[in-house]
Amino acid sequence: MQRYTRKQIVESVPQTGFFGHPKGLFTLFFTEFWERFSYYGMRAILVYYMYYEVSKGGLGLDENVALAIMSIYGSLVYMSGILGGWIADRVTGTSNAVFYGGVLIMFGHIALAVPGDVAFFFLSMVLIVIGTGLLKPNVSSVVGEMYDEKDARRDAGFSIFYMGINMGAFLSPLVVSFFSDRYDFHAGFGVAAVxxxxxxxxxxxxxxxxxxxAGTQVHNPLSAEEKKNFLKIFIVSAIILAIILPLSISRNWLTIERFVALVGLLGILIPIxxxxxxxxSPKTKPVERSRLLAYVPLFIASVMFWAIQEQGSTVLANFADQRTQLDFWGIRINPAWFQSLNPLFIITLAPVFAWLWVKMGERQPSIPKKFALxxxxxxxxxxxxxxxxxxxxEGALVNPMWLVLSYLIVVFGELCLSPVGLSATTKLAPEAFQAQTMSLWFLSNAAAQAINAQLAKFYTEASEMVYFGTIGLVSIVLGILMFLISPAIQEKMQGIK
Incomplete structure (x- = not known):
């Protein structure tokens, strides 16, 4: 297999053609736009599809079970990125991984668009989880390969690329919910497939x-012997799963509750x-060990933050459906529309926060203090x-503007944590574990949603004040604690700011 240098790869990409950026940014921008359109559109109506009665076109699952499944699904999507990155690095290359992932996602949405039972629903989830794991981490890697490491356009290119993500995430709940309202859930899922x-x-x-x-090179290909072993392991594992899973389900050994608990446990054990x-590792230098120790409280803070933010598509989605006045100012609000608020606020406020940090310069809060905020x-x-x-x-419907305010406030937090966390991860990662540390960052979201699957059991209309109050206060207390220990964390970061 021919090996290409970084320079050869960059030179093979037309370097102008999309707002002054490499022409390939056009391809990846719209690939990710449509992938996020399909993902967030499907996600906007998925929890309702699970717990609405069969007579209303849903699956008729218990509400708390539906909320738990939704969280576990989100957790598995982030976990699958580890497998997707490995397959791209060792088997397919990132570009092919993006294509194969997109095909699996499309078939997953087609499966949702076809009326079926719960078993068919879970098949669609498996396809989407594996497909997203292949596509999501690797499309970002291809963006990076188009630029020389010293190219000043690189950060701006990623900013344009992430704008595509949020544009797709903003539009899709509005479009998909329109079709699910006008026809049925399956029509909405069909739009996601399209x-x-x-x-x-x-x-x-x-x-x-x-x-x-860009994206065509397999960076660490399997040897011929490794390919044989990998194929054997894959075939044997597939056979074992094909035997054990149906048997476990038929004998009631593997229930939804036990599966949720298992994924929840993995969501915590894998990051540890x-x-x-x-x-x-002997490859980790002493200064890097110090930085890893500094990263631990940042990771824990990230888990706590995402545990709240990701409930926007579960518990808050249920709150929007069951507890919110949806006839407002003469408009009938679809509860799925609230899912467009997060990307809308990010698109609007991200430039403001970027300007603020630049304006403050050396006076801006440190990384730990931004996490505390x-x-x-x-x-x-x-x-x-x-x-x-x-x-x-209890039992009364609330003004929808309260829900809008809640989504707005959590976006303030997201803009303090998400881009800062990505940057901090690249700075604090041991040199020998750059990619793995980035995977670890995304696992904070997987761990958060695994925890949410357990928390969802405690949410009911009767307990909502205790539920929101307890989780909210725990987060604020952790934020204050993070602020107090931020000097110690900063010291462990060994000069990283």
Whole structure:
């Protein structure tokens, strides 16, 4: 297999053609736009599809079970990125991984678009989880390969790329919910499938011309012997699963509740294993071990933040459906529309926060203090929900602007944590574990959603004030603690700011 240098790969990509950026950014921008359109559109109505009665076109699952499944699904999506990155690095290359992932996602949405039972529903989830694991981490890697490491356009290119993500995430709940309202849930899922199909068509038709060699190289290919062993392990594992899973389900050994608990346990154990392996590795230098120790409280803070933020598509989605006045100002609000608020606020406020940090310069808060602010904002976003519940009383519908305010406040926190966390991860990662540390960052979201699957059991209309109040206060207390220990964390970061 021919090996290409970084320079050869960059030179193979037309370097102008999309707002002054490499032409391939056009391909990847719209591939990710349509992938996120399909993902967030499907996610906007998925929890309702699970717990609505069969007579209303749903699956008729218990509400708390539906909320738990939704969280576990999100957790598995982030966990699958580890497998997707490994397959791209050792088998397919990132560009092919993006294509194969998009195909699996499309078939997953097609499966949702076809009326079926719970078993068929879980099949669609498996396809989407594996497909997203292949596509999501690798499409970002291809973006990076188009630029020289010293190219000043690199950060701006990623900013344009992430704008595509949020544009797709903003539009899709509005479009998909329109079709699910006008026809049924399956029509909405069908629109999501069409979105992914459009993204695939654009990717296939333009990648050769626009991407050149970017994403085509397998960076750490399996040897012939490793391929044989991998194939054997894959076949044996598939056979074992094909035997054990149906048997476990038929004999009631594997229930939804037990599966949720298992994934929840993995969501916590896998990050711990990552930390231990990296810390104890002889490849990790003493200064890097110190930085890993500094990363631990940042990771814990990230888990707490995402545990609140990701409930926007579970518990808050249920709150929007069951507890919110949806006839407002003469408009009938679809509860799925609230899912567009997060990307809308990010698109609007991200430039403001970027300007603020630049304007403050050396006076801006340190990384740990920004994380502390994020936790306080996240906690406040939950405490805000208590107010209308207390004022209206149990069973009464609340003004939707309270929910809008909650989504807005948590975005303040997200802009303090998410881009800062990505940057901090690249700075604090041991040199020998750059990619694994980035995977670890995304696992904080997987761990958060695994925890949410357990928390969802405690949410009911009767307990909502205690639920929101307890989680909100815990986040604020952790934020204050993070602020107090931030000097110690900063010291362990060994000069990283």
């Amino acid at each position: 979105g992914m199909f459009i993204g695939l068509i654009m990717f296939v038709l333009t990648r050769k011309k626009n991407l050149g060699l 294993a990552y930390f231990v392996v990296m810390y104890r 994020a936790l306080v904002f996240a906690g406040l976003s939950f405490l805000v929900i208590i107010v209308p519940g207390y004022m209206a009383g």
